[in-house]
Amino acid sequence: MGLGDRMKASDYIVEFLAAHGVSTCFGYSGGAITHIMDSLQRAKGVRFVQTYHEQTAAIAAEGVSWFAHTVGVAIATSGPGATNLLTGIADAYFDSIPSLFITGQVNTYEYKNDKPIRQQGFQETDIVSIVKPITKYAALVVDATRLRYELEKAWAIAKSGRGGPVLLDIPMDVQRTDVTPDDLVPYDGNETACSTSIKYVGGFSEEKLKSLIANAERPIVLLGSGVFLSGSVAQYRAFIKSNGLPVVTSLLGKGAYPEDDSLSVGMIGSYGNRCANIAVANADIVLAVGTRLDTRQTGTNLASFVREGRIVRIDIDETELTNHRLKNVDSILGDAGEALHRLVDMPWARKSDSWSRYVARLKSGYAQEAEIARNVENRMPYSVMKALNRFSAGNQIYTVDIGQNQMFAAQMIRIREGQEWKTSGGLAPMGFSLPAAIGAAFATNMTRPIFAIVGDGGLHMSMQSLLLISQYRLPIKIILLNNHSLGMITQFQDLYFDKRKSGTTKESGYLVPEFSLIARACGLPYALFSDDDFDVGDALGDMIAAPGPRLIEFDVGEDTAVYPKLEVNMPIEDIGPKLSPEELRSAMIIDVLKQ
Numbered sequence: 001m002g003l004g005d006r007m008k009a010s011d012y013i014v015e016f017l018a019a020h021g022v023s024t025c026f027g028y029s030g031g032a033i034t035h036i037m038d039s040l041q042r043a044k045g046v047r048f049v050q051t052y053h054e055q056t057a058a059i060a061a062e063g064v065s066w067f068a069h070t071v072g073v074a075i076a077t078s079g080p081g082a083t084n085l086l087t088g089i090a091d092a093y094f095d096s097i098p099s100l101f102i103t104g105q106v107n108t109y110e111y112k113n114d115k116p117i118r119q120q121g122f123q124e125t126d127i128v129s130i131v132k133p134i135t136k137y138a139a140l141v142v143d144a145t146r147l148r149y150e151l152e153k154a155w156a157i158a159k160s161g162r163g164g165p166v167l168l169d170i171p172m173d174v175q176r177t178d179v180t181p182d183d184l185v186p187y188d189g190n191e192t193a194c195s196t197s198i199k200y201v202g203g204f205s206e207e208k209l210k211s212l213i214a215n216a217e218r219p220i221v222l223l224g225s226g227v228f229l230s231g232s233v234a235q236y237r238a239f240i241k242s243n244g245l246p247v248v249t250s251l252l253g254k255g256a257y258p259e260d261d262s263l264s265v266g267m268i269g270s271y272g273n274r275c276a277n278i279a280v281a282n283a284d285i286v287l288a289v290g291t292r293l294d295t296r297q298t299g300t301n302l303a304s305f306v307r308e309g310r311i312v313r314i315d316i317d318e319t320e321l322t323n324h325r326l327k328n329v330d331s332i333l334g335d336a337g338e339a340l341h342r343l344v345d346m347p348w349a350r351k352s353d354s355w356s357r358y359v360a361r362l363k364s365g366y367a368q369e370a371e372i373a374r375n376v377e378n379r380m381p382y383s384v385m386k387a388l389n390r391f392s393a394g395n396q397i398y399t400v401d402i403g404q405n406q407m408f409a410a411q412m413i414r415i416r417e418g419q420e421w422k423t424s425g426g427l428a429p430m431g432f433s434l435p436a437a438i439g440a441a442f443a444t445n446m447t448r449p450i451f452a453i454v455g456d457g458g459l460h461m462s463m464q465s466l467l468l469i470s471q472y473r474l475p476i477k478i479i480l481l482n483n484h485s486l487g488m489i490t491q492f493q494d495l496y497f498d499k500r501k502s503g504t505t506k507e508s509g510y511l512v513p514e515f516s517l518i519a520r521a522c523g524l525p526y527a528l529f530s531d532d533d534f535d536v537g538d539a540l541g542d543m544i545a546a547p548g549p550r551l552i553e554f555d556v557g558e559d560t561a562v563y564p565k566l567e568v569n570m571p572i573e574d575i576g577p578k579l580s581p582e583e584l585r586s587a588m589i590i591d592v593l594k595q
């Protein structure tokens, strides 16, 4: 293109995406986005995938972002298209996923602007105001000469610091106007320039850190999703290994350290592995990296969390560090990878072997397998997870929905080196797994096998994705745990509502369809396993090994329960079903009674 050449603004937008390495753009059509869709159709290098629902597009964009380490992109029309994106946008905001959402808007001359009316144009909706609290940046682009500036700015903000979603709302007349790319104003990068050096917060210092570490005898590392987002997984693995440090993760940090390694103790939290919870409770220093330490991790009894130790926290978001309710925290602001440069030279070397031996003892006494044997009546859901561990490939991807199915997986799946895991933490929308798997499949060019674990309720919410998975023959094995109920909620109702159910079981108004027929309607090969001996013989292995997508349903019965599970206000080591006071005391190093 020569200097001064003009082009259609919608073509310019798509060229921008292509130039920034976007190879797949998810979305759904509608009048106000047709110009961009037409440009996408004609573009080289960017594939447009229509997703049957904008929520699917938004979450698939998150999947691309996570698995390709880039900015995922989704588009939608004005009004209902834009509002259907909201769940994915909010999810990306809470879980820090760099993503760009482009919505069409009514023509600038139809827009109500400041008039005190509800709406002027058809399907006009002020999406920018709606998404303000759940985006890092959102703008209505009313002038095509600002397109370059806004696109560059949005892109930079999505990726900078703690990543997250951005949204550009682009009126139809702006999309169809002509622009001269060479005349467009560039973005100067001021707002996104961030320092790469780390900062000790609130009186903490390198000397204090050093002395804390030097005096610690019971160190443990807690890894969160920030380790993935900062691209420092390999470095943390090397650091942990070379210092022989026990390691636990958050739900989103699963797999940051290989879970089949002897140093890995498991996931902590309200559905954490008992061994991991007890280990953290007894640590005298917890190095918490890239994790929000929310109450699903710490329990609601904050004063009891690591009560005889210090938490050294590394986070890229200063507001997370300065607004936290835990008292025993020392904070380092900065990128997890940068912080590691300082950490490696600290005196981590093990003071005694007794802490390692203690953690190893916890791991064998309170492993998830032991927990199931002791506390779980209906073991089939856990057996499914064990089978997945066995049948998973070396480069397996897991995407996981919300509910009991998520926690069965989190407690039982072992993410090994080369494998990856993605679920939703902060927003936790049912219907997450299938769209995330779709994003993962496109992000990896259909080269990696994917297990998409989902419950019957989550499948209800993402049903359109079945056709999409079949249509593109994505390498996704959908692992459906059908307990004919909203199991996570029925377990809650059992505990706190005297077993009364409402809207969560067949008797209380919640039904599941015949999934075999739905699979057939979508052209998806299907199998049902309803007995506990489902992994006897080759049927399951064959189904998993077959190329292309499958819907594999496990009828796990209605009575399903996740254990262990923390009750409100309990310290995390006292996760239920509770150990006897004697057993808990003998499992602990620190005083049980002092909380």
Ligand SMILES: Cc1ncc(C[n+]2csc(CCOP(=O)(O)OP(=O)(O)O)c2C)c(N)n1
Residues within 6 Å of the ligand: 401, 402, 403, 404, 405, 406, 428, 429, 430, 454, 455, 456, 457, 458, 459, 481, 483, 485, 486, 487, 488, 489
């Ligand atoms: C969109 C959405 N609505 C409601 C909830 C609340 N919720 C969390 S888990 C759950 C039940 C999930 O049922 P299902 O998908 O069948 O999984 P199960 O717990 O039975 O494994 C519900 C309703 C949610 N997380 N997301």
Ligand SMILES: [Mg+2]
Residues within 6 Å of the ligand: 455, 456, 457, 481, 482, 483, 484, 485, 486, 487
């Ligand atoms: Mg269910």
